[in-house]
Amino acid sequence: MRYAAFLRAINVGKHNRITMAELRALCADAGLADVSTYLQTGNVLFESGLAAEDAATAIEDALVQRGLRNAPAVVRSLEHLEATIAGNPFAAFPAATHSRYVTLFRETLPPDVVAGANRQFHVVAVQQREILTAAPLERPQGLDINGWLSKQVRSEGTTRYFHVVEEVARLLRG
Template identity: 55%
Template structure:
């Protein structure tokens, strides 16, 4: 059965969308997912399901809406997709914790970067359903603006690597 990696949007970030990872695991199990594992307190969950990725994302988003009052937004990727995303990093010299991968639920429009404002030297690159952003001074201090990122959920490159590694371990067993 396929291993899915779900990335929740706006969960446990800045005090909004509070969700304990134990609650997330239980919710996933109630939704019919198996071998559920979470990673750090920012809405990363791996599980097995025979559902296609989009269907698994929809099921999890609907389940979350019931307990959170609204659907936070869920993006699901596979181990291979995360490995490819990491391998195609357009900023290979960036420190991995200063490089954010912004996961979108659909492919980015061709004009996705048209309103990009980078006052601190940030760099952005669009690749399909992901937007890579290098924050040379760290994302927490950045004054960069890019409207499309409001629809995305972000993970630094270290987290992308770790989630792919965890999925590989699950697939091996």
């Protein structure tokens, strides 16, 4: 099965630095096949016979062995990514005027997560394990969508721009 892993806290600040060539080799050594990366922020595309959660654990174990810490992996199949981006969820929030984000979680989200998030960001959609948010481009700097949502949900998540998730899905399709 084709998957994408979205790694949190890779190449941000001075900790958890790894080249994409090293990350690809690390994932291949962990038993993943046809490994490629997209951008420098820990987007890994691969083939595996493992279940998504088992693939996430294999990646995290390999990262820990390499000395990287607090870098959870959120793994999604192509089918799941296509369901996330289907139907143009950001139609009312064009990229010309809004930053558009997808925060991906490993665990199913609690039902009451939307109320608190809407006070900070405009929640476009809440799916089983994703929250799609939009913020005007002129918003104040310093809003940490990923950190805020992870604290509210009490689950590790990682945030990507919507166009990055779209591109990863396109790359998985081949």
